[in-house]
Amino acid sequence: MKHHLFGADTVEHYATTMQRGVDALVRRVRDVEGPFSGRTVDEVAPAVEAVDLDAPLGDVDAVLAELGEVYLGDAVWFHEPTYAAHLNCPVAVPALLAEVFVSAINSSLDTWDQSAGGTLIERRLIDWTTERIGFGPAGDTAADGVFTSGGTHSNLQALLLARGEAFLSGHADAAAPFAETMARFRVLASVDSHFSVQKSATVLGLDADAVVAVRADAHHRMDPHRLDLELTRCRAAGKVPMAVVATAGTTDFGAIDPLEDIADVCERHGVWLHVDAAYGGGLLASTRRRHLIAGIERADSVTVDFHKTFFQPVSSSAVLVRDGATLRHVTYHADYLNPRTATLPNQVDKSLQTTRRFDALKLWLTLRMMGADAVGEGFDTVIDLAREGHAILRDDTDLEIRVAPALSTLVFRYRPDGLPEDVADHVNPRIRAALFRGGRAVVAGTTVDGRSWLKLTLLNPAATIDDVRVVLEQVRAAGRDLLDETHPYQEVGR
Template sequence: MSHAQYFMHLGCNNRPFEYAADLTQKSINALFQQATKPYSGLAPEALKAQLEAVDLSKTEPLIDVISTVNHLVAKNSILVQHAHTLAHLHTPPLIASVVAEHFIAALNQSMDSWDQAPAATYVEQIMVDWLCKTYQLGEQSDGVFTSGGTQSNLMGLLLARDWFAHKHSGHNIQQDGLPEYGHKLRILCSDKSHFTVQKSAALMGLGERSVVTVKTNVQGQIDCHELQLTIDALKAQDLLPIAIVATAGTTDHGAIDDLQQVVEIAKNSGCWSHIDGAYGGALMLSKKHKARLQGIESADSVSVDFHKLFYQTISCGALLIKNKANFNTLLHHADYLNREGDELPNLVDKSIATTKRFDALKMFMTLKAVGAETLGTMYDDLLALTEQVADLVKQNSKFELCCEPLLSTVLFRLSEQGTLTDNEFNQLHQTLRLQLLTSGDAVIAETKVDGKLFLKFTLLNPCLTIEDFDSLFNKIESTATQLITQVKNKSQEEK
């Protein structure tokens, strides 16, 4: 049976690929046009039951499968395009990126050796070169596309570990494993850094306790004075600081550390400097805010996520390093894949992944269709809107602002605690967030700051306007009032 006949057997016409793609796109278009809420509101138990009821042992015509996925999956997914989807670092993707996914899936290139992805290999290297130039990392810089910030941070710290061991004692971790002093190695970051720093330390065999966190100010930025004191204290204990992680856009606050000072401290302390720019690294394209990333050009490694403020489909990230020679610690030759003496580029030489996606095409098409300047303008507009939203909070007596926003994150909570205990007041905010989600009215997040639970808006959608927040705040306020009434009634009944 031919490929075409096979798809015809599943219910398609004599142009199976076009038919299936067209049917899927029409389903998605209808969903976007008809949806009025960011989530269907279907309860978790009901959603799970409906999906588990699908009998995977029985096949159906593809047209029916597409219909099933549309009704059970697509219609019960979070619509990242909706104005009231503000919880996480998920963006509405640009059309250029969605179209690129079509090419990526259909061509199915494996980005490990040139003979598997000839054009794709060059496209990725072209994009890496553009990124290194954009971040001004210098002539010896290089990079590789990754699945996102987690992989990028892991790779950056992995290179830092091996670099330090070689510098400190000539030890080759790639060949001989951790050195005898491995238990003394320490990684420093702020107490607001992403959890992948600890996760990376565990995966590298150093353990989460090898990560030493440094306190931050009220806006979530690392205290550089405390950082230096911590390094000095570690060395006084005969411990070995190997890397310092600075953050350009923390998940909770959107805080950008003083990158220049952190990198300088790392250099003077004999440490590798890694900047987690997964969230705020995109500001390099902004004319108004680029200066806030000053110092990033001197870092040893930088993580960048494109599925955040570059508006790409998930997943898409990159690790950039200042000295490409440090990628050698990842190099391993395989006779069937990247033989020694190969003159053509094999991207597996600088990646912890073998098979990986052709995600660079998404940024390639975006730059051609949208342009870096337009992306930068989108960030400027988004940050201006964030300040307006923060002003709305300050002007509303029902809410209080945690701190002035530094990127596109707004933290706030109810202003009146009444007779509720601190734990009860925190629980109220958690219930409020879940109520808004399960009703389908809004998808917002929560986080704790100094033991207090705050609601969180993460503004990423470039199509948002200040008017979108009027109805949202009204809904939050009315839902909170209902929940407070329920708590009071329950308390009276218990008495």
């Protein structure tokens, strides 16, 4: 049986198969009544384990029916307005259209002879993003970048470039053994920075204590004065500050580090500045809040996750650099792929990956159909929603808010008046589990100063303040039930 996509006798097969898939998905989405089924691993696993992968079903309708059993029935639906857990977004419809072409044509964005026009589209989007950042062209050192699989990947590549530049900075002894120099490198980041900073340092072969945590203020923003002191301390101890990582939108709080002040400190110390804007990058499209990331244009590298606040399907991220020449630290040549003599544009010269999906097309179609202003307004809408939610939480006697939101994240907990801290620590993770098991709402949890908190990450522009109220009421109800049922806490806080 032939199933090649573009054979003369298979185009109709392709069309009917895709249409049946779309029809099945639409039917399922119309029937969704909450973000999750509430079923446990033990309840879901048997259907998957029972599938005989060596016995194909052949018929598309049978395959789709099985898919409903093993996946769709227990999928977590990010488009549902009471999903408010992680940095997952409902996706723009033009990006879904792009996925059809990305997967069907299956371009690989490593070399021109595997992607051609796709290469140019990705390059144009990189230029568009660097222009939005404010890097701008600079002759032979024009801003540049490349699409990646996600923020962790983008942060890793940025720090790899920073490591390469650190070897050339004059602060590292070129005559010293490589391992000895690596042991001296330090990366400075806020205590609230993403865990991928530490992971990247490990992957890059730095010491276990290479990441220096810089104190944050009461709003969870990096303290520039403390950064200055830590950089001075590093130099005095014979260490080499390899990079400073500022965050434009921390995962837990959406906090935006004071980028201008941090850039001033980095400039004085001659240190590479990377801005992790995986979350806050959507502000590049905002017509109302672009000023919140003022100073980002002074970074040496920037991470932007389009699959967060640009409402793109996973995966779609990019690492952008102010000086494109720094990308040479990831350039390797293979005679069969991208020989040194090549004159055509090859994106593999800039990437840690070789084979790479044409994820840029999703953003391209989104911009061409909706426009950047519409994308930015979507992000502004969820930021507005978070501020409305904060106003509710601020006056709630059962729920305690940690800090006013900078972006679209609310960190709070169930703690009626008089409820001891240790009881709140016991109850709040169980509230989260109870909501997930109920399937009507999904919230996240985190730990702040050793205490348990809940978190709403609002990334659905279609969600309303009434949806937020529904989630908060479910938190209260679950909290009351748990206090009633959990001896010896049943009288606490009543």
